[in-house]
Amino acid sequence: MDPDLRIGILSNCIGVALLFGVASAMHLTLLAAVALAINWVVFVVHAMPQNSEKFFDATGSITYLCLVGFALASSHTHGVRQIVDALLVTMWCMRLGSFLLARILRDGKDSRFDELKKTNVRFLGIWTIQSVWCSFVASPALVVITSSVGATALAPLDFVGWGMWLMGFVFEVVADKQKEWFRDDPGNKGRFITSGLWAYSRHPNYFGEITMWVGVCISSSGCFHGFEWLAWLSPLTTWVLLLKVSGVPALEAKGQQTWGEDPAYNWYLEHTPCIIPATKRPPAFQATDYVAIVA
Numbered sequence: 001m002d003p004d005l006r007i008g009i010l011s012n013c014i015g016v017a018l019l020f021g022v023a024s025a026m027h028l029t030l031l032a033a034v035a036l037a038i039n040w041v042v043f044v045v046h047a048m049p050q051n052s053e054k055f056f057d058a059t060g061s062i063t064y065l066c067l068v069g070f071a072l073a074s075s076h077t078h079g080v081r082q083i084v085d086a087l088l089v090t091m092w093c094m095r096l097g098s099f100l101l102a103r104i105l106r107d108g109k110d111s112r113f114d115e116l117k118k119t120n121v122r123f124l125g126i127w128t129i130q131s132v133w134c135s136f137v138a139s140p141a142l143v144v145i146t147s148s149v150g151a152t153a154l155a156p157l158d159f160v161g162w163g164m165w166l167m168g169f170v171f172e173v174v175a176d177k178q179k180e181w182f183r184d185d186p187g188n189k190g191r192f193i194t195s196g197l198w199a200y201s202r203h204p205n206y207f208g209e210i211t212m213w214v215g216v217c218i219s220s221s222g223c224f225h226g227f228e229w230l231a232w233l234s235p236l237t238t239w240v241l242l243l244k245v246s247g248v249p250a251l252e253a254k255g256q257q258t259w260g261e262d263p264a265y266n267w268y269l270e271h272t273p274c275i276i277p278a279t280k281r282p283p284a285f286q287a288t289d290y291v292a293i294v295a
Helices: 005-026 029-050 056-074 080-107 121-146 156-184 202-222 228-243 247-258 262-269 287-294
Strands: none
Touching: 005 029, 005 121, 005 228, 029 121, 056 080, 056 121, 080 121, 080 156, 080 202, 080 247, 121 202, 121 228, 156 202, 202 228, 228 247, 247 262
16 A cells, blocks of 8 residues: 555544544534534645645634634533633634734745645545644633533632733744744845744744643633543643644754754754743853864
8 A cells, every 4th residue: 555545544544533532522522523524625625626735724723713613602601711711712823823824825835745745645634633633722612611610700720821821822922923023134034043032942932832722721620520631632732743743843854954054053952942941041152162062
C-alpha cells in the first residue's frame, strides 16, 4: 500500500475514533459531529477539487463559532459563566482566524501542506484532525455551556481563570503584532526577531495561546464531573500541537535552514526559552562569547 494512503487512512480512523470517543464521554457527541461535518464539507466542496489549503484556518474558526453557537442554542440555561466562556472562545477564534486568513491571503499558500496534499485521503486526514483539535480545545467551554451546573453562582476559580485568559490573550496579540511590525520594516528583511516579547521567549505567542486555554479550564473546573475532566485535554492538545506537531518543529526547522550558520541565531536559541518567557532579558549576543563557548 502507498505510504501516503496508509498514513491518510490511519489519521482519519484514529481522528474519528478519538473525536467521538472523548466527546461521548463528555456528553458532547452532537457537537463533535458538527465539527467533523463542517471540516469534511469544506474539504469536499473546495479543498479537494482545488487541491488548496486556502480556507483551512478559516474553517477552523468557523468550526469554533458553530460549536459555541450550537452549544448555546441547545442549552436550557444561560448563566453568566456560560455567556462569558462563550464570549472568550468567540473573541479568541475571530482574532486568530482573521490573523491566519490574512496571512495566507498575503502569502498565497502554506508550505506546511505541500507534503500532506499528495493524496486526497491524507489531505482529508488534516481536516479530520482539525475537527478533533477544535472539539478538544473548546471542550471546557462547551461542557460549561451545555451543563445546568454552568449556570450556578460564580466562584473564585472563575475570576482566576478569566484573569489568566486575559493575560494570555494580551500576550498573544502583542507578540503577533510585534512580529508583524518587524516583518513590515524593509530594514529587517532576512533577519530574525529578537525584540519585544521575542527577546524573552522564542515563541511568546504560543505561550499566550496555551495560557488562555489553561485559564478557561480553571474557570470551568468547578462544573466538571466524572469524564468531563477530560476537558483538560484542551491545553494539553494545544501544547502538543504547538510544541510537537505543527508549530515549533516547523518554524525552528525553517529557522535552521535560513539562519543555521549565523552565530547570533544559535546564541538566541541557546539563551532564549522556547515557550515560557524568561523573567529577565537573556544576554545579548557577543561574538567573542559565542566563539569561547563553541571552542
